[in-house]
Amino acid sequence: MDYRTEIAVRIAVATGLDAETTNGLIEVPPQKELGDYAFPCFALSKTLRKAPAFIASELAADPGLGASWIEKVESVGPYLNFFLDRGHVASTVLTAILESGIHYGDGDEGKGKTVIVEFSSPNIAKPFHVGHAFTTVLGNSLSRIYSKLGYRVVRMNHLGDYGTQFGKLITAYRLWGDEQALRSAPIKELLRIYVKFHEAEKDDPSLGITARENFRRLEEGCPDERALWEKFRDMSLKEFSAVYEKMGVSFDNYNGESFYGDRIPEVVKLLNEKGILTESEGAQVVMLDEYGLPPCIIIKSDGTTIYASRDLAAAMYRYDTYGFYKNIYVVGLPQALHFKQVFAVLEKAGLPYAGDCVHVGFGLVKFKNMKFSTREGNIVVLDELLDESISKTREIIKSNALIRDTGMSDEGIEEVALKVGIGAVIYTYLRAGRERDIVFSWEEMLDFEGDSAPYLIYTYARTRSILRKASERGITDIEISKTDFLLLTSDDETGVVKLLAEIPDAVSRAAATNEPFMVARLAAQIARAFNRFYNNSAILSGTDIALRNARLALCEATCAGILICTDLLGIEVVEQM
């Protein structure tokens, strides 16, 4: 139960405002003497034509605002202050979490609905850079969030495996390709000949003509060109798969651009039937003036297809195959115009699902005081960012006296370095609104006390170790489950409980806005609140057995809460560190 939302609903009923508005107005008072939640009545004074303070005092007396879990409602000036019954809240929330474990917050809003999450979508023969990592991390998290809410999720990787650049690659490979090099480091070799092609083309423009010819042959299905293309694709995919495995990411299919190549005639046919395909300078386009957008090119003047036409074919295929409820594209903001055009064409063609296609954009990736040894061209490759993060984490762990004292084995250290190092990168991508630019800095992302994955994972591991110690002393789960939650009423305990109660709502809101940061932020708040409780209270050493058990139950519930959130973010925790 989310108390804030429940209170918002009650205020809405009592005042005639809608619940979303009242929810937005609810504040958390700065001092505990003012209650757990406060509702300022200023906004009501216009419509009700009464002074805010008068409205507050009237509402305080309204029995409709009461509930078994509300201890009291008080008015102080223009504010209406709500005091929760702390024991009641602790009991409801902790029972729910301990009963459902990792399934706490599972929802059924998605029952019977399919959501397509298209993400990652790197380009064949190009390095997997930190921008592709952004969509990979975001898409993976969104997939998990939708699944938790009961949606059937189809994870699609729309590989950039088609287009005129393959004509260039085929041409370049025939001229300068090194089979051996291709085998040992495919993307590096493909990039080398691609760069070389562009340099050579400056002096010899006929190369461009050959490349276009080769792409046309590829589109027509000529076996030699097709075989080379397949080789480039397979080898690149092998390299990408290694990255996905490292990050714990998987896909239901890799239907890339090429997959839709032979579906373009259907698109052309439909657009013609609707009478919206027109000719412009030899190309076939759909005019989008009424949307205030530039024309969308469907077929180029040389008869070949283009990125947008393949996207139109893809949207149609996805609807025909999956009957999606939502079709999500996790792609950087620079492609916003492209998606506006594609969605506008779908709408103009009268396809009813045009409005269910959503571009989920994200910002740029930047670095603060970070050097990378092997920049390929001007970009940072994800693999290197991950490796650096893992090795820096390993150093930190090895140099930390506290951690050393637990007597961890080398393998143990390795596992922690791997999970924490990768988690640190993932968390940096997800901790703020996705449209904001991201700045990576080692100090922040590996700060074990900061807003970071190491902090979350460390909090989890330490809490687990308290529970391990408890069980070593013979305190069993059964004993914990018989606990009296009504004893958990201190500010620190209530602080943790109230945040745990917010999990279900945070997951729904993250899905509604496609913003995993809502889950990330809550996880950080839970960890922060738990550490405050941990620092201020005796847990295992307490002499009051009932209180000790209740506090252990709070530890158990906190572990479940952190685990639910990190799992939704795609971050793995460790049991010990």
Ligand code: ARG
């Ligand atoms: N491969 C493209 C790129 O790296 C992203 C593909 C986005 N998805 C799509 N359906 N157009 O820029």
